[in-house]
Amino acid sequence: MRRFFLLALAAVSACGSVPAPVSPDKAGGDLSVFAAASLTEAFKAAGTGFKAAHPGSNPTFNFAGTPTLLTQLLQGAGADVFASADQPNMQKAVDAKLVAGAPRVFATNKLEIVVGAGNPKHISGLADLARADVLYITEAPDVPAAKYAAQALAAAGVKPAPRSLEADVKGVVSKVALGEADAGIVYVTDVRAARGRVSGVAIPDAQNPRAGYLVAEVRAAHNPYGARAFVDYLLSAGGQQALQGFGFTPP
Amino acid sequence: MSLAAEVGLQLGRLRLDVSLAAGGAEVVALLGPNGAGKTTFLRALAGLVPLDAGRVELDGVTFEDPVRRVFVPTERRPIGVVFQDYLLFPHLSVLDNVAFGLRSRGTGRKTADGRARDWLERLDLAAYATARPDSLSGGQRQRVALARALATDPRLLLLDEPLAALDASTRAEVRRDLKRHLASFEGIRLLVTHDPLEAIALADRLVVLESGTVTQSGTPAEVTARPRSQYVADLVGVNLFRGAAAGGVLSLAGGGLLAVADAAAGDVFAVVHPRAVAVHRQRPEGSPRNVWRGRAEGVELAGDRARVRVSGEISLVAEVTPAAVAELALAAGGEVWISVKATEVAVYPA
Amino acid sequence: MTRPRRERVPAALGMLAGLGAAFFILPLAGLLARAPWGDALTALSAPETLEALRLSLVASLTATAVSLLLGVPLAWVYARVEFPGRNLLRALTTLPMVLPPVVGGIALLLAFGRRGLLGMLLERGFGITLPFTTAGVVMAETFVSMPFLVLTVEAGLRSLDSRYEEAARTLGAGRWTVLGRVTLPLIAPSLFAGAVLSWARALGEFGATITFAGNFPGRTQTMPLAVYLLLESRPEASFILSLVLLAVSLAVLVGLRDRWLGSP
Numbered sequence: 126m127r128r129f130f131l132l133a134l135a136a137v138s139a140c141g142s143v144p145a146p147v148s149p150d151k152a153g154g155d156l157s158v159f160a161a162a163s164l165t166e167a168f169k170a171a172g173t174g175f176k177a178a179h180p181g182s183n184p185t186f187n188f189a190g191t192p193t194l195l196t197q198l199l200q201g202a203g204a205d206v207f208a209s210a211d212q213p214n215m216q217k218a219v220d221a222k223l224v225a226g227a228p229r230v231f232a233t234n235k236l237e238i239v240v241g242a243g244n245p246k247h248i249s250g251l252a253d254l255a256r257a258d259v260l261y262i263t264e265a266p267d268v269p270a271a272k273y274a275a276q277a278l279a280a281a282g283v284k285p286a287p288r289s290l291e292a293d294v295k296g297v298v299s300k301v302a303l304g305e306a307d308a309g310i311v312y313v314t315d316v317r318a319a320r321g322r323v324s325g326v327a328i329p330d331a332q333n334p335r336a337g338y339l340v341a342e343v344r345a346a347h348n349p350y351g352a353r354a355f356v357d358y359l360l361s362a363g364g365q366q367a368l369q370g371f372g373f374t375p376p
Numbered sequence: 377m378s379l380a381a382e383v384g385l386q387l388g389r390l391r392l393d394v395s396l397a398a399g400g401a402e403v404v405a406l407l408g409p410n411g412a413g414k415t416t417f418l419r420a421l422a423g424l425v426p427l428d429a430g431r432v433e434l435d436g437v438t439f440e441d442p443v444r445r446v447f448v449p450t451e452r453r454p455i456g457v458v459f460q461d462y463l464l465f466p467h468l469s470v471l472d473n474v475a476f477g478l479r480s481r482g483t484g485r486k487t488a489d490g491r492a493r494d495w496l497e498r499l500d501l502a503a504y505a506t507a508r509p510d511s512l513s514g515g516q517r518q519r520v521a522l523a524r525a526l527a528t529d530p531r532l533l534l535l536d537e538p539l540a541a542l543d544a545s546t547r548a549e550v551r552r553d554l555k556r557h558l559a560s561f562e563g564i565r566l567l568v569t570h571d572p573l574e575a576i577a578l579a580d581r582l583v584v585l586e587s588g589t590v591t592q593s594g595t596p597a598e599v600t601a602r603p604r605s606q607y608v609a610d611l612v613g614v615n616l617f618r619g620a621a622a623g624g625v626l627s628l629a630g631g632g633l634l635a636v637a638d639a640a641a642g643d644v645f646a647v648v649h650p651r652a653v654a655v656h657r658q659r660p661e662g663s664p665r666n667v668w669r670g671r672a673e674g675v676e677l678a679g680d681r682a683r684v685r686v687s688g689e690i691s692l693v694a695e696v697t698p699a700a701v702a703e704l705a706l707a708a709g710g711e712v713w714i715s716v717k718a719t720e721v722a723v724y725p726a
Numbered sequence: 727m728t729r730p731r732r733e734r735v736p737a738a739l740g741m742l743a744g745l746g747a748a749f750f751i752l753p754l755a756g757l758l759a760r761a762p763w764g765d766a767l768t769a770l771s772a773p774e775t776l777e778a779l780r781l782s783l784v785a786s787l788t789a790t791a792v793s794l795l796l797g798v799p800l801a802w803v804y805a806r807v808e809f810p811g812r813n814l815l816r817a818l819t820t821l822p823m824v825l826p827p828v829v830g831g832i833a834l835l836l837a838f839g840r841r842g843l844l845g846m847l848l849e850r851g852f853g854i855t856l857p858f859t860t861a862g863v864v865m866a867e868t869f870v871s872m873p874f875l876v877l878t879v880e881a882g883l884r885s886l887d888s889r890y891e892e893a894a895r896t897l898g899a900g901r902w903t904v905l906g907r908v909t910l911p912l913i914a915p916s917l918f919a920g921a922v923l924s925w926a927r928a929l930g931e932f933g934a935t936i937t938f939a940g941n942f943p944g945r946t947q948t949m950p951l952a953v954y955l956l957l958e959s960r961p962e963a964s965f966i967l968s969l970v971l972l973a974v975s976l977a978v979l980v981g982l983r984d985r986w987l988g989s990p
Contacts, residue, residue, distance in 0.1 A: 192958030199961070260840075260855070262940065267959040288858040289940025290947075292955065300940070304841040305857050424892055450895040463893040467911045477897035480907070528898060 152354035153181030155347070157203060159194045160186055161210035161338070162293035163234065163270065163311070166318040167371040168208070174367050175358050182351060190293035192267040198223050198343070205346040206355050208338060210234075211269035215339040225349070228341035231359045232373040235333050236270070236277055237313040238326040239301050246307050248326050251278060254285035254308055262297055262306040263287040270294045273334045274310035280332040298323060312336065314372040337376065377435060379532060379564045383420045384429035392416055392588040398564050398581075405579030406568045409607055413588045414568040415460075418534050421566070422457055423450035434532055434564075451480075453532075456525030460537040462517050464509035470520050471496065471505040477528035495523040499557065515546045522557060533558075535567035539574050551577055572611045576600070584608055602724050604645060615648040615692040618726060626723070632690040635665035635718040643726040650695035652720035655684060656713040657704055664715040672712045675701055682706075686714055754972065761969050762962040769963040770970070777944045778952035778967070785860060785948060786928040789867035790875075793924045797875040798917070804876070805883035823873045830869055831937025838865065839938075862939035863946050867928035874927055875920035882916025883909075919982055926978040930971060 160168050165188045172184045187194065191210045195217055198204060207224070208231075209215040215228050240248050246259055254261045264271040271290075278284065288306070291297045297309035302322040316325035340359055342352040358364045365375060377400035385392050392413045398404045406414050419425045421432060423439065426447070432439040439448045456477075464473050471492050478488035496502045499519045509517055518538065525533060538554060539547050555578055558565050569575050575582055576596040584592040584599065584607065591605040603609040609616035619628040621644045626634040634646060654660070660667060670688030682701045684694045694714065701707060735743075762769070769775060804816050822830050838845040838856045848854040856862045886909070894908045910917065932950040939946040941955065949967055956964035 190958065196958050196961060260858070262858075265941070265955050265958070267955075287942065289942050290955070291941065292936075303835065303839065305835060305839050422896055424895075450892075451898050451900050453896075455896060457893070457896040459889065459893060463887075463889055465890060465894075465908060465912075467914075476894070476899070476907070480894070480897055480899035480903050524897065 151350040152179045152348075154183065154351060156182055156184040156205050156351040156355060157347070158184055158186050158206045158208065158355065159198065159202075159204040159343075160188055160206075160208040161191045161194070161269070162188050162295045163210055163315055164188065164208055164338070165295065167232075167314065167368050167373060170370065171359060171364050171367040174363050175355060178358060178363065179351075179354055182354075184351075184355065188295075190265070190268045192265075193292065203345075203347060204343045205348045205352040206340060207343055208340045208359075209269075210336060210338055211272065212337060212339060213272075214269065215341065218341065223344055224341040225344040225346070225352075226342055228339040229356065229360065230337045230376040231340050231356075231364070232338045232368045232376055234312045234314055234336040234338065234373055235330075236273055236310055236328050236336070237316045238308055238328060239298055239311045239316050239319075239323050240308050240326055241301060241304060242322055242324055244324045244326065248308055250326065251281040251283045251328060251332065254278075254310075255283050258307075259285075260305075260307045261285045261287050262289040262291060262300055262309045264294060264297060264309075265290040265292055268293060269336065270297075270311060273336050276334045277310065277328055277332045312372075317372040335374075338373075377531070377562075377564060379421075379566070380431070380433045381417075381421055382430035383417055383427060383432070385416070385420060385425065385427050387416055387425065390416060390588055392420070394585065394588070394590055396583060396590070398566060400562065400564050402580035403558055403565045403567065403578055404581045404583060405575040406566065406583050406585050407572060407575040408570065408585035410570055411587075412585045414570070414585055415536055417585070418457075418536050418566070418568050421532070422455055422534060423448065423453055454528075454530050455532045455534060456528060456530035458518075458521045458525050458533075458535045458538055461541050462509075462521040464517060464520055464524070466509055469506050469508060470501065470512070473509065473520060474524045474527050477524065481528065492523075492527055495527050499523050513546075514542045515550045518542065518550055519553070522554070526557075526561065531563045533561060533563055533565045535565070537569050537571075538567060539571070540569070554578065602645070603647065604726070609647070613650065615650065615653070617646040617648070617690075619644065619646070621723060624718075626721075628690065630690075632668070634690070634716075634721060636721045636723050637719045638721075638723040640723045640725070644723050645726050647722045647724075648692060648716055648720060650683060650693045652716055653686075653692060653694035654715045655686070655694050655696055655700070655704065655706065656715065657711075659713050660715050662715070663717065665718040666714075666716040666721075668714055670712055670714055672706045672709050674709075675707045677701075686712060688714070690714075757965065757968055757972060761965045765962055766966050769960075769966040772963065774943055774947075774952060774956075775963060775967060778947055778949045779970070781860070781863070781944065781947065782929055782949040785863045785867055786925055788864045789871055789928040790921055790925040792864065792868045793872040793875045793928075794917075794921060797872045797920070797924075798879055801876045801879035801883060804880045806888075819876060820873045822870045823877075827870055827931060827933030827935075828937050829933075831866060831934035834862075834866060834869060834934060834938040838862075857938055858940040858942065858946060860939075860945055863935055863948060866934040866938045867931045870931050870934055871924040871927035875924040878916050878920030878923060879913065882913040882920075886912055922978055922982055926975055929974060 158168065168186055172186065175184055176182055191214045194207065195214050198207060198218060199221055207218060218224050219228065238248060240246065248259065253259060263274055291300065294311040294315050297311050298315050298319050300306040301309055302319060316323060340356050342349065342356060346352045379398045382395045383392055390413050394417055406417060408414050416425060420427060427440050427442050429442060431441045438446050439453055440446060465476065471489060474495055475488040475492035478491060479485065493505065496505055499522065501516065501519055501523065504512060504516065509520065539551055542550055551574065558578065567578060579596065582594060582596055582599045583590055584605065586605060586607055592599055592608060599608060600612045603612055603614065603616050606616060617628050617634060619626045621636065621640040621642060624636060626636050626644065626646055628634060636646060668689060670686040673685045673687050676683045677698060682696050682698050684696060684706055686692060686694060800819065804812065835842060835857065837843050840849050840855055845856060856865060890908055890912060891904050894904045899907065930950055932954065935948055936951055941947050941951050949971055953964045953967045956967065
């Protein structure tokens with residue numbers, strides 16, 4: 126009987142369900158971060174930095190179009206941190222009482238035209254997007270990038286006809302990278318992350334809206350300390366360095 | 377009006393090698409045990425199975441000749457086939473079934489339906505024109521199948537075991553009707569069956585097919601009077617022997633000698649009717665020239681007769697009365713003596 | 727036929743079966759319970775919804791028509807013709823049934839996309855692009871749904887006694903007459919079941935469609951895509967659309983119950 130007990134204990138330890146030694150860092154443990162798709166590469170790097178700063182923490186990420194994340198949160202998905210690509214979506218989260226404390230702007234982004242590697246169709250600016258020989262796609266209307274793109278196009282007085290409305294910026298990037306579409310409007314960070322597979326064409330600052338990214342702790346978080354620590358990290362030098370390394374601009 | 381068919385083909389383990397000719401004046405029945413190749417022969421005539429060698433010719437037109445690479449596809453042969461299980465189209469009414477052949481060959485709907493109705497009348501099926509095949513009895517379905525095959529005025533009518541799918545009670549009646557309808561058909565009629573009664577009742581000429589080859593051919597009377605194979609002998613119910621005859625003695629192929637009254641010579645068949653075989657418990661004395669020893673192997677009672685199987689140097693079947701069986705205790709088996717009068721042995725050339 | 731006897735269900739078996747049933751019933755019940763019935767009419771009559779409905783119907787019916795046109799001959803070949811590699815070919819053409827639909831979409835892109843095997847030829851030679859078009863939607867839906875039709879029709883052909891066709895030929899029917907007046911009518915139940923199954927699958931197709939044809943209202947935004955995207959902006963509308971799709975699927979299942987479960 127005693128031997129069985131010891132065996133069972135050993136088995137359970139081997140499964141890892143015995144808790145790790147208690148760390149003095151209350152921010153440790155699993156951390157669920159819901160972040161806009163355009164933050165994919167930058168947040169993964171930030172996550173690595175965060176783990177180094179807070180040993181014992183385990184941040185996991187759910188990247189998707191901001192509206193998708195919002196819906197998941199509204200339906201009760203368990204997240205600790207929510208990073209939105211625009212203010213309106215974050216406001217909806219606040220209005221739904223999903224957020225603890227006040228959301229903070231932690232980075233900004235600019236738009237860029239994404240084209241195939243080497244710019245085979247010789248696109249030089251927003252006006253070219255309306256060309257008959259250019260297959261232009263964009264994001265679904267509720268995705269923040271689509272709204273910003275609409276602003277930019279309105280400022281330039283161009284009305285291209287998109288052939289598809291993708292669920293997020295990454296969808297646009299991959300279709301352009303595959304050669305199925307000729308151009309789309311995404312963030313500079315997206316073009317940079319896909320460097321080699323696509324090329325970018327700059328949008329003049331006059332027409333380029335500044336996209337502000339907001340982050341907030343989720344009210345029903347399982348790991349509130351971890352959430353606070355992550356938000357602080359993003360705003361700290363270490364986090365900002367990670368973000369700017371991928372092309373984001375300071376808030 | 378003539379059919380000349382030389383069919384040589386191999387299908388699985390069956391090797392078919394049949395030469396058959398038929399005219400319009402007679403109904404020919406191809407009779408044989410299951411597996412003999414009868415249905416395969418029929419299908420070959422219909423063009424459903426290709427020949428390896430031979431020739432099929434109807435009224436001077438060659439349907440198939442592998443050597444000269446002639447092959448008329450099934451749908452262009454002027455034939456009518458009644459299949460063993462009728463194969464009436466379940467999704468069509470009786471009328472549409474009968475009209476099918478006409479409509480497939482291009483006849484307009486109204487004409488085809490009219491002719492189909494005529495046929496239904498002739499076969500007493502007018503009341504069932506709108507019925508579905510699965511609501512008919514076996515005998516009715518057989519008639520529909522016949523009407524369907526005849527409606528296109530074929531020159532060759534092929535029937536595959538036409539009565540096999542019927543139960544015994546309806547068979548006799550349907551057989552009579554079928555004989556009548558066959559008689560009024562003017563083309564060549566060939567039917568295939570394993571049932572000797574069917575063959576004898578319906579046919580003017582029998583062709584016996586065993587294991588792919590023809591063993592005998594003739595009128596029913598000729599065939600039954602002079603069996604040339606064990607199969608036919610069994611059908612008729614007689615003992616058949618074969619051997620070399622010389623000087624009143626027949627040296628049997630299986631060993632043994634048979635005294636015969638005929639002055640026959642050479643390779644011959646000999647038939648001994650079971651009635652002509654006497655069974656004794658002791659060696660008999662008397663006039664019969666053919667006496668030998670054997671063992672009683674079994675007794676079958678059939679009404680007021682009994683058939684005893686005797687094995688020995690010459691094995692055969694004897695027919696005696698049940699009283700004799702009881703008196704001699706033949707059911708118990710044991711040694712017996714057989715005697716057959718030489719005059720009771722019918723001999724004919726092989 | 728005797729009535730099946732009422733067998734006593736062993737407790738453990740019954741519990742597991744109950745869990746299994748609950749697993750399916752609860753999500754559907756959730757959908758029914760949370761659907762905003764009050765807004766149903768407005769949601770359904772919104773232009774995007776009607777567009778998606780219309781496009782779904784047109785595309786799925788076209789996909790079914792194509793499946794019939796190409797699938798029946800394919801089923802016939804599988805059932806009647808022996809040739810080397812038949813089993814492999816049959817496995818390949820059945821693959822979309824088990825393949826994740828997105829993978830199917832990617833495969834379609836690689837074949838018919840602008841840089842695809844055939845797609846490149848089409849674009850350079852004829853200026854035709856298939857992705858992002860309604861034709862692309864039809865292609866994606868056909869790709870995933872045709873195997874259902876082929877399988878069902880092939881099974882029907884195999885169980886058909888080929889001697890009916892022989893009988894028809896002895897009556898003078900040529901190949902096409904046999905096909906049209908005997909074979910097809912006799913397999914009509916399988917044809918119908920296969921077409922309906924295939925249509926239902928086409929109607930619900932999402933992964934291959936969004937990957938290959940993209941998403942644009944009126945042109946490529948079918949109902950499943952609309953549901954997915956509406957989920958972000960107007961969840962209530964997406965619930966209602968989900969219910970519409972659910973109702974259609976249920977109707978198909980109930981209607982085909984006997985065929986699917988294989989009763990005579």
